[in-house]
Amino acid sequence: MSTRDLDALVRRECKKNPTIEIVPRENFRRVNGASPDDHQGFLESVQYTESLQEHILAQIVGWDQHKKDLLLKLLELLDDRGFLRLDTQSVASKLKCTRQVALDLINNLKNLHPNGLGSKDLKEFLKIQLANVNSKNGKIALEIVDKYFDELKNKKIDYICSATKLPKSKVIDAGKLIAHMNFSPISGFRNEPDTEIVPDVKIYKKDGEWCIDLNSESVPEIRYSESYRNIVNEHDTIDKKSWLYLKSQSGSARKLQNAILRRGETLVSIAKEILAAQMDFFENGEKFLHVLRLRDVARSMHMNTSTICRAVNGKYVDTPYGIKPMTFFFSSGERNVGGFSKSAIIFIKKIKYKSILQILLT
Numbered sequence: 001m002s003t004r005d006l007d008a009l010v011r012r013e014c015k016k017n018p019t020i021e022i023v024p025r026e027n028f029r030r031v032n033g034a035s036p037d038d039h040q041g042f043l044e045s046v047q048y049t050e051s052l053q054e055h056i057l058a059q060i061v062g063w064d065q066h067k068k069d070l071l072l073k074l075l076e077l078l079d080d081r082g083f084l085r086l087d088t089q090s091v092a093s094k095l096k097c098t099r100q101v102a103l104d105l106i107n108n109l110k111n112l113h114p115n116g117l118g119s120k121d122l123k124e125f126l127k128i129q130l131a132n133v134n135s136k137n138g139k140i141a142l143e144i145v146d147k148y149f150d151e152l153k154n155k156k157i158d159y160i161c162s163a164t165k166l167p168k169s170k171v172i173d174a175g176k177l178i179a180h181m182n183f184s185p186i187s188g189f190r191n192e193p194d195t196e197i198v199p200d201v202k203i204y205k206k207d208g209e210w211c212i213d214l215n216s217e218s219v220p221e222i223r224y225s226e227s228y229r230n231i232v233n234e235h236d237t238i239d240k241k242s243w244l245y246l247k248s249q250s251g252s253a254r255k256l257q258n259a260i261l262r263r264g265e266t267l268v269s270i271a272k273e274i275l276a277a278q279m280d281f282f283e284n285g286e287k288f289l290h291v292l293r294l295r296d297v298a299r300s301m302h303m304n305t306s307t308i309c310r311a312v313n314g315k316y317v318d319t320p321y322g323i324k325p326m327t328f329f330f331s332s333g334e335r336n337v338g339g340f341s342k343s344a345i346i347f348i349k350k351i352k353y354k355s356i357l358q359i360l361l362t
Contacts, residue, residue, distance in 0.1 A: 002314035003198050003219060006260070010220045019228040019250045023221040052082075052117075052186050059112050067105075070095055074105050074118070082185030083125070084118045117185040123149045129181045140166065141174040152178075180287050199318035200326070201271045203282060210282065212271045214264050215318075222260070224253050266301075266311050273297045274317070274329045281329075285321060291331045 001009065014020045053075060060068055073095055078084055084091070084106065092102035109118040116128035123145060130142040144152060148160045152175070161168050202213040228246055238246075277296075280288035294312070298305040312326040 001263075003200050003215070005314075006219050006263070010222060010256070010260070013252075013256055014220075014222070017249045017253055019225050019246060020222050020253045020256070021225045023223050056109075056112060056117075070097060070101070070105055071109065074102075074109060078118060078186070080186075081183075082114075082117050082119075083122075084120055114182070114185050119185065122183065125183075125185060126178060126181055130178070133177070137170075137173055137177055140164070140170060141177045144171065144174055145178060180289070182286065199316040199323050200267055201315075202318040203271060203275055204318070204320060205282075210275055210279075212268060212275065214268050219260065219264075222253070222257055224250060224257070263311075266303075266307075267315065269301055270297060270308065270311060270326070271317065273300055274326070278329050282320065289329070292329055293331055297330075 010022070014022055053072060056071065056075065057068070060071065063071070074084075074091065077086060077091060077094060086094070088099055088103050088106065091106065092099045095102055095105075097105075106118055110116055110128060115132065116125045119125035119128060126145045126149075127142060130138055130145060133139075133141070143164065144160060148156075148163060151159050151163075157168060157171060160166075160171050164171070198215065200215055202215065204211055204213075228250065274292070274297075275282060277292045278290060280290060294308045295305045298308045301308070312330065315326040317324050317326055317329075
């Protein structure tokens with residue numbers, strides 16, 4: 001279950017089962033050297049994920065209010081991936097400003113972080129990102145996106161090689177770099193300021209060591225009621241029917257307690273596998289995300305792939321780069337995807353650019 005669903009289940013069970021008590025938890029579970037001093041910081045970090053509006057406003061504190069208001073209205077014109085599909089004149093009409101003011105706002109928005117927000121399409125967004133990659137491979141990738149984007153989508157690798165006079169290996173390397181770009185300008189941001197995502201685990205670096213904390217603070221700790229324990233143990237004080245009822249309820253309480261414990265242990269174990277496999281991501285950022293398959297983690301943990309799939313579904317990880325769904329760290333499906341990051345694959349599925357993957361796997 002997700003953290004929220006589990007919390008609701010525990011509270012429902014406590015109302016139905018008199019042998020269960022909720023224990024106020026003073027500290028969440030600590031793994032790999034975290035200290036009690038981290039407790040308050042963790043709780044503060046899980047209150048909300050920064051919204052796009054909040055992130056943008058923090059960068060334009062020096063702007064006059066009218067310009068700020070126009071920019072916020074411009075954000076409302078973006079689609080659900082952060083692209084601006086309207087032409088400049090249409091934007092000007094909706095903002096009730098001149099075309100030049102609209103153009104300036106759009107350009108200003110693209111230069112804010114996340115860089116490329118408000119791009120008209122994926123091609124422009126990729127070009128903005130690749131322009132900041134200071135390497136020969138980055139320049140090749142930029143040229144391919146700029147001049148041969150349609151060919152890239154349509155799997156015309158040989159055509160690109162011929163047109164650029166580059167060996168196939170260079171084109172493939174450039175394609176892999178493109179695949180590791182961010183495909184959605186607003187990935188990692190909330191769409192609405194009041195949406196709350198509670199991470200299940202936190203992975204962070206402390207004193208040069210990577211640590212994993214299980215956020216058990218959000219899930220009530222339960223215990224077997226001492227008073228009912230005594231009644232069950234001294235069953236001659238109550239009638240048989242009541243004793244059998246309490247005995248059954250106490251068994252249910254223990255099963256729930258053990259299930260919660262195993263759930264936490266499983267999430268921590270998966271987080272350890274993620275940290276080990278995605279160390280480059282945690283050290284350097286999203287562009288360094290590696291292929292990680294559910295079956296690999298399942299094999300390492302001696303569990304079924306379906307168990308790992310259920311375990312990661314609906315769970316979140318608080319990372320140095322924001323709160324991410326646990327599925328973010330896994331490659332889509334069970335086949336080898338040739339080094340693609342999950343973020344790239346998710347986007348490709350959403351916009352039906354599956355041919356990009358096919359190109360780079362050829």
